[in-house]
Amino acid sequence: MSVITVNEAITQALAEEMRRDPAVLMFGEGVATKRANLVAEFGAARVRNTPLAEGIIAGTAAGAAASGLRPIVDLLFAPFLCFAMDEIVNSAGKLRYLSGGQFKFPMVVLAMTGAGWTVGAQHNHNLEAWFVHSPGLKVVMPSSAADFKGLLKAAIRDDNPVLFFMDLALGYQAGEVPEGEHVVPLGRAATLREGRDVTLVSYAKTALHCAAAADALAPQGISAEVLDLRSLKPLDEAAILASARKTGRVLVVHEASRLCGVGAEVAALVAEHAFGSLKATVRRLTGPDVPAPSSWPLEQAFVPQAEAIAATAHALVAEGEYA
Amino acid sequence: MQHVQHDPSPLALLETMMQIRAYEEAVAGIAAGGNSPGTCTSVGQEAAAVGVVRALAREDRILTNHRSAGHLIARGADPGRLVAEVLGKRTGYCKGKSGSLHISAAELGVVLTSTIVGGELSLAPGVALARTMTPGDEGIVATFFGDGAACEGVFHESLNLAVVWKLPILYVCENNEWQAFVRRRDTMPMAHVCDWAASHGLVAETVDGNDVEAVHAAATRLVARIRETGEPAFLETLTYRTRGHFEPDDQAYVDPAELAAWRARDPIELLANRLRAAGRLGDGRLAQIRARVQAAIDEAVAFANASPYPELSELVADVYA
Numbered sequence: 269m270s271v272i273t274v275n276e277a278i279t280q281a282l283a284e285e286m287r288r289d290p291a292v293l294m295f296g297e298g299v300a301t302k303r304a305n306l307v308a309e310f311g312a313a314r315v316r317n318t319p320l321a322e323g324i325i326a327g328t329a330a331g332a333a334a335s336g337l338r339p340i341v342d343l344l345f346a347p348f349l350c351f352a353m354d355e356i357v358n359s360a361g362k363l364r365y366l367s368g369g370q371f372k373f374p375m376v377v378l379a380m381t382g383a384g385w386t387v388g389a390q391h392n393h394n395l396e397a398w399f400v401h402s403p404g405l406k407v408v409m410p411s412s413a414a415d416f417k418g419l420l421k422a423a424i425r426d427d428n429p430v431l432f433f434m435d436l437a438l439g440y441q442a443g444e445v446p447e448g449e450h451v452v453p454l455g456r457a458a459t460l461r462e463g464r465d466v467t468l469v470s471y472a473k474t475a476l477h478c479a480a481a482a483d484a485l486a487p488q489g490i491s492a493e494v495l496d497l498r499s500l501k502p503l504d505e506a507a508i509l510a511s512a513r514k515t516g517r518v519l520v521v522h523e524a525s526r527l528c529g530v531g532a533e534v535a536a537l538v539a540e541h542a543f544g545s546l547k548a549t550v551r552r553l554t555g556p557d558v559p560a561p562s563s564w565p566l567e568q569a570f571v572p573q574a575e576a577i578a579a580t581a582h583a584l585v586a587e588g589e590y591a
Numbered sequence: 592m593q594h595v596q597h598d599p600s601p602l603a604l605l606e607t608m609m610q611i612r613a614y615e616e617a618v619a620g621i622a623a624g625g626n627s628p629g630t631c632t633s634v635g636q637e638a639a640a641v642g643v644v645r646a647l648a649r650e651d652r653i654l655t656n657h658r659s660a661g662h663l664i665a666r667g668a669d670p671g672r673l674v675a676e677v678l679g680k681r682t683g684y685c686k687g688k689s690g691s692l693h694i695s696a697a698e699l700g701v702v703l704t705s706t707i708v709g710g711e712l713s714l715a716p717g718v719a720l721a722r723t724m725t726p727g728d729e730g731i732v733a734t735f736f737g738d739g740a741a742c743e744g745v746f747h748e749s750l751n752l753a754v755v756w757k758l759p760i761l762y763v764c765e766n767n768e769w770q771a772f773v774r775r776r777d778t779m780p781m782a783h784v785c786d787w788a789a790s791h792g793l794v795a796e797t798v799d800g801n802d803v804e805a806v807h808a809a810a811t812r813l814v815a816r817i818r819e820t821g822e823p824a825f826l827e828t829l830t831y832r833t834r835g836h837f838e839p840d841d842q843a844y845v846d847p848a849e850l851a852a853w854r855a856r857d858p859i860e861l862l863a864n865r866l867r868a869a870g871r872l873g874d875g876r877l878a879q880i881r882a883r884v885q886a887a888i889d890e891a892v893a894f895a896n897a898s899p900y901p902e903l904s905e906l907v908a909d910v911y912a
Contacts, residue, residue, distance in 0.1 A: 293724070313724060319755070324713055324748035331717020334703055335652070336725060339717070358707050359714060363693070368686035369909035370697040403910055427912035 269444040274434070277417035277445055278378075279305070282340065285424040286310050289338060292424060296325055296342030296378075326352035326377065330360040330429070333375040338424060345391040346381035346433060353398075360429040361404030373404075374427045376420070382473060382523055383567045384437025389559030392436065392567075394524035399431045400501045400533075406454055407500040409433040411475040413443035415498055418452030426454060435472040435523075455502035459511075463493030466517040466581045469508060469534050471497040473571070474521045480574035481581060490585050500530055505537055512538045516547035517584050523571050526554040548587040553580050599645055599811075601866055604803045606880050607645070608637040608859050611661045613888040614670050615834075618660070618677055618691070621892070622838035627678050630691035633658040635801075635833030638858035639765045641665045642806025643733060643826070646814050650700070650730035652722070654715050657692045657706040658765075658832075662735055666699045670888055674895035682898040686905060709743035712736055712762075716749055719758035723821070731759040731817050739770030741784040750791040753823040760823040761813055762788065765800065767832040772844060788825035800828025801858040804865075830858075 272280070283306060286292045295316035300307050306315045318325050322343050329339040343349055349356065360373045381394050399407045406428055410416045416434070423430040460475060461482040468478035475496040482492035493511050497504065512518050518538050520531035531552040538550050553572045561567055615632040622629050633640065640661030644653065655662045663673060668684070676683025677691040684696045692706040702718055705711040715734040722730050740746055741764055753760050764784045768775050788795040794816065798809045806828055813824040831853035835842045842850070866872035 316756070319748065319751060321748040321752075323745050324716065324752050327710070327713025327745065327749075328717035328720060328752065331654075331703065331714035331719075332721045333717070334714070335718045335721030337717075337721045354707055354710065355713050359703070359705065359710055363695075363703055363705075364912060365909050366685060366689045366693045367695045367697075367703070367909075368684070368688050369912075370685070370695060371703065372912035374912070406911075 269446060271442050272413055272445050273440050273442045274413045274416045274438045275440065277413040278420060278434070279303070280445075281417045281420035281424070282306060283309065285421055286314065291336060292338045292340065294340040294342070295328070297344055299342050322348050322351035323355055326355035327359065329375045329377070330355055330363075330373055333360070333373040333429070334363070334371040338374045340376040340378065340424060342378045344380065345387070346379040346395055347390050347393045349377070349379055349395065352377070356399070356405070356429065356431070357402045361402050364404060372427045373429045376423045376430050376432050378432050378434065380434045380436050382435040382437060383560060383571045384435070384473070386562045386564050386567055387436070388562035392560040394522070394555065396431070396433055396500055397524060397529050400530060404429065405501065406430040407433070408454060408498065409435065409472045409500055410498050411435070411438065411472055411496050413441065414445045414450065415452055415458065417445050418450045419454065419498060421451045422454050425451070430454070433472070437473045452498070454499045455504055456499065457504035457507040458496045458498055459493065459507075460496050461492060461494040463491040463515060465491045465515055465585050466519060467493045467495060467511040467515045468519050468521060468577065468581060469495045469497065470521040471500060471530070472523065474523055477572060477574045478521055478577055481577035484574060484578045485581060488582065490582060492581055497530075503533070508534055508537060509542050512542040513545040516545050518546075518550045519553060519577070519581050519584055520550070521553045521572050521577055523555045525557040526552055527557060529554055548584050551580060551584055553577060599807065601804060601862060602872070604641050604645065604807065605859065605862050605866065606884065607641045607665055608803060608862070609880060609884045610670070610887070611637045611640065611664045612859060613884050614664060614673065614891070615660055617888050617892055618674065619834065619838045628690055629838045630677060631657045631837055632834045633661045633832070635853060635857065636765055636767055636830045637661050638803035638806050638862075639763070639800045639828035639830050640735070642803045642828075643735070643761070643763050643810040646807055646810035647733055648730070650728070652718055652730060652732045653701045654711040654718060654732065654734040655701065655704050656708070656711055656736055656740070658737070659694055659704050663694060663696065663699070663701055666701055668696055668699055668701070670891035671894035674891050675898045678895050679900060680895055680898035681901045682895070687901050688905070688909070709736065709740040709745045712740060712743070712749040713745045715760050716752045716756065716758050719753065719760045720756065722759060729818065731761060731814065733761040733763060735763045735765060737770065738764060738766040738768070738775045738779065738784055741787060742770070742778055747787070747791070750788060750793060750823070750825070754792045757821050758823055759817045759821050761810070761817055762793070762823065762825045764788075764825070764827045765830060766827050767830050769832045769836065771836050783827060785825065785827040788827070793823055793825045795825035795827070797827040797829060800830030801856050801861055803858055803862055
């Protein structure tokens, strides 16, 4: 084990995968400028700067992926994906199916998202649910350095287009990362805390807020289980249902807004398949349906924090007890 | 890729244009009968497709758009599998999942047919990049699009990237005067897309898109240049969409005189008359070719009609690799 930051974990994963497979290459706005170590080791052909034109970056990745390469593109900030939606959704996501399976699209799209840098709504928008809703794509949104490394390696090796979101607040978070080959399969949730009374389901930075809430609830006699989804598509439905059946109470937490968000899917899944185990209503705690503000206190208020999560979990347990 | 044909003789060019015409008229006929989804034809544009595709080599790749039948047939596609695809049958090139609009055929080097206007332009640099990064691969990429796609931002993004990264792409703009139901001259200030291309620093030419021999000569020259330099080039074929945007379409919005003028310059008639005048084609020979082409298309339609639909399990297959 070594302790490294999320940013370092991403760098390690990129270098290791480029070393392992000559078909892996990376391009994007400033990629060659900011990742000089990769240029030095792998050459200018495999690490390329592009124009500030997200559509052609994503389209080029789709074309390259369909033709034997494994491109990783860095589109910087998630809202910029709006420029690349056509290429990601209509081409990379659909053309395998439309061609009757003749082509595959092994590509990774990196983008930063979430509150934490006060960059405002045109650089901060949690739009992961858009891509979860699009067939042919996979969506990953980890919370720990180890998972950033292991899931990025899995995403690069996957034969499908993977949207890989980095929560902005997590870049400089450090964590223990296993030495050597460390690959985390897509589609498996992680249990951050074991618990009996309530399940907190989340991903990205709010998974860490849920873990802090669980720590705060323990002295109050409430045992909270914390599930970090890590991968939103494929979604680890089995892990969600197992935990829901175990605790009988589910609170879903994310920073993206509530309506049609990932939390809605988790709540519906639990209602459909684990209704009989429920002791209380499934609850959601999410960001508001507003563009992300820049002002620090407003930005923090935008994100479900540990105190609010603990309070909601507490109320949920009470509801279950007295209902 | 045993289907790819390389006979560049004028008679071979003529016969392939006639195959495309017969195929598209057959598909338009099926659509008119209400027995299939509509389709977008390239009737009137056959010379552009045949002239360019026949200038390519087996290892080259093609990206095209919703008017793809000409490109596919010129590449050697089996008309039976094409009609089957249009009809949503299991024997189609894409198992019936594409329909007429997004047919691709990996075995023919036809990659990723896009019906999002300009989609082919955004994918082409990646396909070309893969070619340059594959050791020993000398192939180039040809991408076909219309003047409508040239008005998309991605047209400029694609050309710019291809020039900056030195990607071996032949951009072929089939300027057919119509952008869906919009006249090209209502959306573009100048006559030629070529001028836009040239300003990106590409070698760019405009050619009479109804003269298959002229198109073939220009494409052959540009393809050779791309192979030699590794840099992209641009060819604009000035032509005309003589059927509607979509089948069926009564074309009530088209000036009849304009349509008549272009029909008088039909690319098939143009070449046939030239060969006749040169004493290289007699009426008997022409009738013989026409009969052979029609028989093949009749057989293709019969094959497609007799083909089964996909199993319903195909609904959820091929989404993920």
